[in-house]
Amino acid sequence: MSLKIYNTLVRQKEEFKTIVEGRVNIYVCGPTVYGHSHIGHAKSYVSFDIVVRYLRYLGYKTLYVQNITDVGHLTDDADEGEDKIEKQSKKDRVHPMQVVETYTRSYFEDMDALGVVRPDISPRATGHIIEQIEIARDLIKKGFAYEKNGSVYFNVTKFKEYGKLSRRPPEEMEAGARVDVNPEKKHAADFALWKKAESEHIMQWQSPWGMGFPGWHLECSAMSMKYLGETFDIHGGGMENQFPHHECEIAQSECSTGKQFVKYWIHNNMVTVGGQKMGKSLGNVINLKDAFKKYSPLVVRFFILQSHYRSTLDFTDEALEGASKGLEKLLNTIRNLREEIEKLRKLEDRKIDAQDSSFKSQDSGFIDLAGFKKAFGEAMDDDFNTPQAIGILFDLNREVNTILAGGKTNMQTLQSIDALYNELGGTVLGIIPSHVETQTSSGAxxxxxxxxxxxxxxxxxxxxxxxxxxxxxxxxxxxxxxxxxxxxxxxxxxx
RNA sequence: GGCGCCGUACCCAAGUGGUAAGGGAGAGGUCUGCAAAACCUUUAUGCGGCGGUCCGAAUCCGCCCGGCGCCUCCA
Structure with a gap:
């Protein structure tokens, strides 16, 4: 078996092959830091955490880049509206960079709690203005973009493959466009690479086209290619960003370099609350800090992983309670296992002192650890099927409980089991902590x-x-x- | 209007051609002073409905019903 990944670009599962043997370069769209993270962020970043953890588990040297969007993301994707960060800064009456700092910290705090491994590089859009200007200049030079009144737009009609990811060609866009066409644009689907800033706009930079700020899509192209190369292995993000965000990234990047931008596009599905989409306009957004008051971060993580990343996840109290009980069952067994190991260790020390060798002859129930490991790997290889992988952990659980209840155990078997739990449930899934509290583990x-x-x-x-x-x-x-x-x-x- | 997804037991949720994983809840049992934990048994001849293809379909095709998402905001 080998890893298969559902690639949005071809709409099917493909065998995963790296560009450079043994190495994976992966970029995931990070948060726009103008508010606290919600459970949608949790689903997204836990999902990609699994991708990265599993790639590393398979032995790939993995470079994980995830941006922090701190400028350019407007309240309207049609290149209209206010910058989200600036809007929040006015509301809070603080400097935009203070907004950015506050919510970036909040974001990492929540992700740390969820056991999400931090990206290797967390680049910020404001730290890469030069790189972004460079791509915009390049695109103008190559005839893919044009300047108008201090703003720069990408000309979608020049890129015949525009729409290949979302399967939404620009011709079809025009008819159903809901937003008014910006008169500066040649085509309704054209998007901003650079926006002219009005004088009151706080975040603005010098450019060849005057004072302005970068368009939202451009940052991801600039930062991903800077750290991962012009063509890299995996780009991830939320499904809602397939269009326009990722489509625009492809257009900018491929027109600029003349090369394929990304080999595998991975998109995770959305969170619903009681069957309805979660969104600001519906007022049903659940912040993580609030959710954690009711359910531990580990329960939330476990809950997320009990459904597939490409399925929607419905957040209800009933489902969370069920997940909570399930995780407790799993961790109970781990606790009992580790206590048994502790007990045997003490016993063993005593027996060795007394030169009694009969202790080691105790037989244990047979347990096919290699079989469990194989089944787990097959589940994960199939497009990161964590629900199935967790199911296998529960299968293992039943056998371990039987062994523990039977009392016929030996040190070596128990330690092998514990090692397997740590490997699959700990290192790969991040749902089994290395220390589950036991009465012997802390000595207060x-x-x-x-x-x-x-x-x-x-x-x-x-x-x-x-x-x-x-x-x-x-x-x-x-x-x-x-x-x-x-x-x-x-x-x-x-x- | 355009594009797309989903519908599996009381709830959550895998399974995408070979005869329905797993978790929660429920029922019965074993152990126990009781409880808890654990274990065993049990709960979908059927996977929204109707047709079709096939030796064989939850899985493929068609139609219908129901729910949802993207094309504004949002991961």
Missing amino acids: DENDLIQFIIELRTEARAQKLWAMSDKIRDGLKNLGIVIEDKKDGTTWRRG
């Missing part, structure tokens, strides 16, 4: 106190004082400590 005074209370309860139970022992258990539960009586003693966890 509080833990000793809990242990002491449990001992008292054990004594009460020995005397069959059920009312008392139940009272202790209920009391601890109210404090967030869950007690479980097992064959060989009582364990506890924070629940």
